[in-house]
Amino acid sequence: DGGITQSPKYLFRKEGQNVTLSCEQNLNHDAMYWYRQDPGQGLRLIYYSQIVNDFQKGDIAEGYSVSREKQESFPLTVTSAQKNPTAFYLCASNQGTEAFFGQGTRLTVV
């Protein structure tokens, strides 16, 4: 099946630790995106990549980092510099028109 796969579904992190969220797509899309959703709110853009080996900051990039070494993969690292990382993280991809989303990762800092 074609689609976007995010893993893990749930992630617990201790304060001060870095964690990496996985996003893989087999849709052959060039562009990929990471969004953050806080309870009761809409989605906000963290980072996006339009092509392999290139990525740009979104509206709330501080405390996050990404890489884009392969078209199908766009991992997001939540660093210890992110002050309030507990949130729902969604990955998306598109090929110039309609965007499609993965099922999300719920990150909780304990």
Add this chain to the structure above:
Amino acid sequence: GIQVEQSPPDLILQEGANSTLRCNFSDSVNNLQWFHQNPWGQLINLFYIPSGTKQNGRLSATTVATERYSLLYISSSQTTDSGVYFCAVGPIKAAGNKLTFGGGTRVLVKP
């Protein structure tokens, strides 16, 4: 940046009722999508509709790009329609085909 406002913020419906959700945006767009977020958080694509009218079963959507708004119609609502409906737009001026989301409309359909 572009502003996206959705109304109403909350909607309670009796099963079988019809409803209209509205999305206003502050600048010209070349992308507009409606999503339904289910209780598990998954975003389900409803419509890709930067302009015009589309229908899919009991749902339909209309975007009037020149007046900067879009409407989502739910007819004969069912309990499975409950959840949060998001409008997201892609400004013409923005690089990367990024989407900016509204705050959502939370819909509860009662049996």
